[in-house]
Amino acid sequence: MAPRGGHRRPVLQNLRGAVVSRVRAFLRRVYALLHPRHIDRDLDEEIAAHLAEAEEEYVQQGLSPPHARLAALRDFGGVTHTRERHRDVRSFVWLENAWRDLRYGSRLLLRNPGFTAVVVCSLALGIGANTALFSVMDAMMLRMLPVPRADEIVRFRTPLSYPAFRAIRDRTETLAGMSAFTIFPASVRLDQDAEQAVAQMVSGNFYAMLGVNAAVGRLLSPDDDRIPGVGGRDGPVAVISCQYWQRRFAFDTSIVGRTITLNGVPVTIVGVAAPKFFGVLQTLSPDFTLPIALQPRVSPSTNTELWVHGDEGSILTYDLTDEYGPSIVARLKRGVAIERAQAELTVLYQQILAARGSTRSDEQQRRREHAEQKVELTPAGNGSGMFQPQERNLLLIVMSAVPAVVLLIACANVATLLLARAAARQREVAVRLSIGSGRIRLIRQLLTESFVLAIAGGAVGLLIATWGRRMLLTWISSRAGPFFALQAETDTRTLVFTLAASITATLLFGTAPAIRASKTDLVSALKNGGRGVTGSRGWEAGKVLVAAQVALSLMLLVSAGLLVRTVRNLQAFDPGFDREGLYLLHTMFLGYKGPQTGTLLKEVWERMSSLPGARAVGISQEVPPDGRRLGVTVDGAVNLAQNRMYVDRLMVGPGFFDAMGIPILAGRAITARDDEHTPNVCVVSAAMARTFFADRNAIGRHFTFKRTGAEYTVEIVGVAKDLKRADPQGEWRPVYCPMLQDLPTLNAVVLIRASGDASAVLAAAIRQFREIDKNLFVDVVSMDRRIEDNVFFQRLLATLASVFGGLALLLASIGLYGVMAYSVARRSNEVGIRMALGADRRNVVVKVIRETMTLVAAGVVIGLAVAWGATRLVASTLFGVTAMDPLTLAFAITAMMTVALLAGYVPARRAAAVNPIMALRQE
Structure with missing residues (x-):
């Protein structure tokens, strides 16, 4: 009797053999892909040996060597066809074809450097602008904190007093931990001179709750936060950031145990935080972190009316309902949704408030109001920036939508140029189609050329993005205050975004021209001898794309104008006091x-x-x-x-x-x-x-x-x-x-x-x-500069909209010039005949400019409708100006018309310079 399971053994052996065979076939294809010349040489030798053997047999049968050679070739069935079939079997055909298309497309583009340069520059501006803003936006609002399971980190939007924080921390079942923190400017004395730094006070479990490790020494613990005014087992202690360690101490490990003076209090440095950890705020990186028990000594004026010492050795306040407590960050327990945590915390908060008695009627009313208040949490895994939630959401929309619009304009611009180039290549396309090339094959070749342009534009755009990011960060730092800190660099996320933007651009600007070129009329294209005559549909598509560029550009110009006027109105606003010659000297006692x-x-x-x-x-x-x-x-x-x-x-x-x-x-x-x-x-x-x-x-x-x-x-x-x-x-x-x-x-x-x-x-x-x-540390600022700092958010929006509005206007002017130049070249014979029949050159110029302005006018009408909807997004930030301010609209339209006039004038002069005799000879 056969052993149990013995009937499965042949099946397993066959399966194992199939797997081995597939692996060997895959390895042979990889080898053939990496060494095509060796494989081709081996194949040629094998074919030559086979033909020689067949030819010798025919010679032995009495045929002459030439006739024997022809007979052998006839029996073989075609050497070229055999090579192609062998190549299809031995290697990755699609990859070889793609590589072939890539080389062919690159050669074509290098033969036309003017066209390639214009397209690459247009795409580089669009992709570079998007990449620059993405890297800043990613660092400011999107990137997750460098802590384990950052998606579990939340922040309390509802203000809590310190005792309410402690009571909820001790009773919650949905949070794995809670930590209080407050950030303040500090004066630090290391040697002889004092310097200003950013410090934060945190509860003792801050680092443990976040899961942050120490680079050197140790971090704060609950013991450091237990005795008020002392700081725990080692006296007043502090942890410094890795950035400050590098900047101020050049990674000197002997810094651990050193005593420095912070706000007049001797503090011992016990450790350095992890290198990538910058805190829980994306745009503010504290240099020093101290236990919150040191608050009465280090920063006695911070909530000085609220914080006193409690009996058990921690900071308390008399009023549980006071709204001026520290900021609170927490970590959800695994599997707990933020909605469930909010519901539990709301119940706990209301119970805490209800347990506090009061005999005064106004206090009872206030307690009833707070008892109805819900505890709100917000995800904080990506940090909390320098903006309010409404400002953050608006800035996120603007920093995403505005560069995307510029990229659309750039793609429309390139698509217009590709349509014109496709018209000039109609004879080439017709010849390829007539000799048997399929339309799908042709579209793939044209898309490959577009991909080459997009990758080149992305590479140049990455350089532009690096420069633009540095300029933007420098501008923000100069206006956001001395403590602004943001680490934005070209990392893997930025490179992936640039590649994705390049691929998206390829699809946006390359698909329609490629499909349009594959539908070329063979008879008409071959008959016209390659003069680039195109149908009306291709020309109309180009005009539609230009009108779309004008509309989108006008929308950005209107938005930029409204925001610029808002900033000027805020700066010119009369606060009721004279700010001229007024200076503020900030100091710390x-x-x-x-x-x-x-x-x-x-x-x-x-x-x-x-x-x-x-x-x-x-x-x-x-x-x-x-x-x-x-x-x-x-x-x-x-x-x-x-x-x-x-x-x-x-x-x-x-x-x-x-x-x-x-x-x-x-x-x-x-x-x-x-x-x-x-x-x-x-x-x-x-x-x-x-x-x-x-x-x-x-x-x-x-x-x-x-x-x-x-x-x-x-x-x-x-x-x-x-x-x-x-x-x-x-x-x-x-x-x-x-x-x-x-x-x-x-x-x-x-x-x-x-x-x-x-x-x-x-x-x-x-x-x-x-x-x-x-x-005494003294920081001097003028009142004018302080007022400018108060409108930083509006100025940031205005700057972004102005820069990208100007960029959009430049791209739209290039596209408009390209369309009108192509139109003039396309109709040069017609213009020459008209001039031969007596048409005035001035009339030719006027006619071309009229066509330009008509095209722009259509885009302006559409752009006004788009601007009406887009300006609603920034309506809440406007001051002293309405969303459809007539003066701003007039300025934007005038700027667009002026640029259009300049873009159309050069092709108009070229049209007027056409030689009638040459035009008649061509006819």
Whole structure:
């Protein structure tokens, strides 16, 4: 009896033999592909041996050698056909044919360098623009954080106080971890001089939750965040970024254990973060990371009204519902959807709020409002950038759509040129079709030529993208502030995007001309002797493509014009104070506490006020249009529900109103006598006085609002002129409070209104700072520059739209010129005959220009309709201008018509220069 399974053995052996045979056949094909000459030589030798043997047999049968040779060839059936069949069997036919088409197409393109250069440059501009913006957009908004399972990282959009954060962290079942963080500017002393850096304070589980490893030393742990003001087992500690380690210490491993001074506090460096880890914000890379327990010592003014020490050794705040807590990042548990986590966190948050008792009616109302608030999470695996969510979404659309439109214009431009080239190659195409070449084979050859052009354009475009990316990053860095950090480089993602853009461009501009060329009328093309006469359909397709280029270009020009006018309107906006000659000196008071800070502020103000050329000097903590939104209750207010509303509080000091140029309309301004020893006072704007008290006098009345869990009252001692803010989001209600009554403070701004040589005044001011305390770090900026920084987002959009609008206009003009030049060349005989019959050269020029302007007018009409829809995307960012502003439309149309006139004039002059005699001879 046969053993069990024995009947399967022949099947397995046959299967194994088939696999081995297939592998051997594949290897032979690979060898033939890599060594075609060796295989061809072997085949020729084998054919020659076979023919010689057959010829010898025929000679032995009595035929002469020539007749024997013919008989042997007749029996063999054709040497060339045998070689082709053998090549089809031995190798990858499609790959060899593609390589053959590639070489043939490359030779053709090299024979026409002018055409090739124009096409490659057009594609390079389109592909390069897309690649440059993609690399920046990828680094700014798309690239995932370099942490394990980055798709699980989320960020809280709902603000939580620190105790609410801790309570939710301890009770959640959907989150694998939560970590709080806050970022602030820091003054660092390494040797003798102080330098400014970016620092962040995080809860102790920050690195462990993200899954980040140390490059050198160790990272922060929960033990470092356990004892307030001390920093854990090793005292105050910090971790530095790998970028800062490279930039400042040149990868010196002995940095671990070194003590530096950060904001006046000695801190020991215990480690360096992983090389690719830059933090949880894409555009801001902290140099130093400290445990959040160090907040009272390192940054006491950060939420100074909210954070106090708790009994168990961590930072707490009295108010669970306060909106000014740290930022929170978390990691979802595996398999947990973000919606499920939001639902659980909302329930926990409402339970925490409900468990907090209150006897005041307004607090009960506030608690009910918060109990109805949902906890919102947002995916943060790709980091959170420098923009708000609405701005980020709009910028993502603009940075994707605008370069895509430019690429479409470039492809339409190239397609127009290919249609004209196809018309000139009609005889070549007709000959190939007439001798048996199939249409599919011809289309493949033409698409291969298009692919060669696209790859060349992509290669040049990659160089343009590298230059463009550097220019864009330099521009953004110069306007986004000194702490802007973005790492964008030519990596694998960029190369893949460039290749994909090249292939897409090939399909966009190469398919239609290739199909059109394969439908050539053989009889007509051969009869005309290759003069390039084309049918009306091909010509109409070229005109449609040009009209589309004009329409898309006009859309970009209109959008760019609206955004440019918005930026100018924002810069010219009158905020209600004189900003000419006004300079802001930002400083940080390190190591000063309580009354020491007040004494230092007064000394700084007195010294700066005595400087020659300083017309007015003031101090403040915030400068308009900044301010902190707080809820207040107004005693004796009229027309206000429950006498409660929100205001924007600005902490200011002596001389503020004089330096800002804000007149006091009633009462008095904030002075140096308004300090911690005097009753709390404030100054309100005229609009707020009217809102609160109608026609009654506001001086002597009171505000009541909450600080550090307790209510406190301020008396109105002055009414200031109204200020305006270019903010469509809502009304601005400034309340000015003395900063000397709210000590300690870490940050301060000295406002100097200079007369004459401002540089000399500022240099003298910096010297005074150094005399007061050499550790004081001073950053000087003009008010004009600060206002420009406030419109950075609108300026970025305007710059992108303007650059790409100009690029689109250039490409459209090239396409328009190409179409009109081809039209003139196509009709040169007709023009010559007309001139031979008496037509005036001026009339010829006018006729060509009229055709050009008619074509452009059609594109303008379409472009206006497209622009009407496109400008709706940026309508929310416009200021002082409507989406279809007549002046902007007139400018865009005028620019397009002017360029069209120039593009059509050169072909018109060429048409007028046609020799009638030569035209008649050709006929």
